[in-house]
Amino acid sequence: MSSTAVVFHNVEKRYPFFHLDRLSFRLETGQIMGLVGPNGAGKSTCMKLLTGLIEADAGEVEVLGHRLPAGQVEAKWQIGHVSEDMRLFSGATLGWHLDFVAAIYPGWDAIYAQHLLRHFGLRGEQRVKTLSRGEHMKALLLLALARRPALLVLDEPTAGLDPVARQEVIGELMEVVQDDRRSILFSSHNTLEIEQICDQVTFLDRGRLVDSRDKEAFIERWRRLSVSLDETRALPDLPGVVETQRSGRLVQLTCRDFQPELTARLQALGAEVLEIQRMSLEEIFVANVMAKRREMGE
Numbered sequence: 001m002s003s004t005a006v007v008f009h010n011v012e013k014r015y016p017f018f019h020l021d022r023l024s025f026r027l028e029t030g031q032i033m034g035l036v037g038p039n040g041a042g043k044s045t046c047m048k049l050l051t052g053l054i055e056a057d058a059g060e061v062e063v064l065g066h067r068l069p070a071g072q073v074e075a076k077w078q079i080g081h082v083s084e085d086m087r088l089f090s091g092a093t094l095g096w097h098l099d100f101v102a103a104i105y106p107g108w109d110a111i112y113a114q115h116l117l118r119h120f121g122l123r124g125e126q127r128v129k130t131l132s133r134g135e136h137m138k139a140l141l142l143l144a145l146a147r148r149p150a151l152l153v154l155d156e157p158t159a160g161l162d163p164v165a166r167q168e169v170i171g172e173l174m175e176v177v178q179d180d181r182r183s184i185l186f187s188s189h190n191t192l193e194i195e196q197i198c199d200q201v202t203f204l205d206r207g208r209l210v211d212s213r214d215k216e217a218f219i220e221r222w223r224r225l226s227v228s229l230d231e232t233r234a235l236p237d238l239p240g241v242v243e244t245q246r247s248g249r250l251v252q253l254t255c256r257d258f259q260p261e262l263t264a265r266l267q268a269l270g271a272e273v274l275e276i277q278r279m280s281l282e283e284i285f286v287a288n289v290m291a292k293r294r295e296m297g298e
């Protein structure tokens with residue numbers, strides 16, 4: 001088995017108003033990766049590329065050791081893909097869907113399916129067209145999870161779920177990766193959720209990679225410093241600092257690659273360092289995207 005679940009290498013996809021620009025990242029087996037980006041960043045496009053729904057214009061997409069598109073049939077058997085726009089047969093019951101999917105996929109786990117049915121508060125006898133939006137999403141997740149796929153590709157799986165249901169789903173996903181042969185690629189606009197469950201995080205913006213690394217590495221590298229400095233004194237460009245905001249004597253510095261030496265450097269410039277704070281993943285995401293846009297002159 002490949003030790004890497006997903007490899008994107010210089011992947012490009014063009015639409016009339018969008019360009020996925022030489023995107024490269026890797027998802028290691030046994031890990032949960034959060035894909036985070038503003039609307040239209042290209043998250044769903046990435047997911048469609050690696051589930052074989054669309055083909056790259058250039059670059060390499062490898063999933064579970066299979067190069068796409070040549071190996072997409074083998075890869076697809078081992079991928080569970082869920083996205084909000086997927087539809088079930090509205091007139092059929094959920095139980096009918098369970099039987100239908102069980103008949104196709106040899107890895108179907110009927111005991112686990114029954115557990116999920118109870119856990120998600122769903123009923124096999126209920127017709128799909130009568131499910132609420134959140135119940136529909138839980139049904140899609142159930143059908144994907146009970147196949148026990150090696151790779152789950154979940155496009156905003158918690159959108160539309162209430163906070164309790166969201167925690168139930170997150171709990172199930174964390175269970176999935178207890179088996180270290182399984183991996184999850186997960187997109188969400190909820191960075192708290194990403195912070196809670198993901199091992200790796202990839203930030204996208206306008207079809208470009210902003211950053212991709214271990215969640216802990218993001219949290220370790222980024223800091224926000226509050227500094228007091230005489231208003232007449234200027235600050236030079238400082239290593240790792242991506243944003244400076246001044247308001248009177250108070251200066252706030254956002255730092256991408258914080259090194260303790262920065263404190264001594266600021267003191268030598270006459271500044272008093274008042275506070276050094278860790279940043280939430282949401283703050284890191286916003287600062288990272290804005291810094292990248294500035295670097296690109298946008």
Ligand SMILES: Nc1ncnc2c1ncn2[C@@H]1O[C@H](COP(=O)(O)OP(=O)(O)OP(=O)(O)O)[C@@H](O)[C@H]1O
Binds near residue numbers: 015016037
């Ligand atoms: N089939 C298509 N034809 C033309 N443009 C497309 C097509 N599919 C996607 N796009 C464009 O590609 C861009 C990226 O879309 P994508 O759905 O990947 O974004 P996303 O990051 O998932 O966004 P959101 O968070 O809003 O769901 C968008 O600007 C979208 O309009």
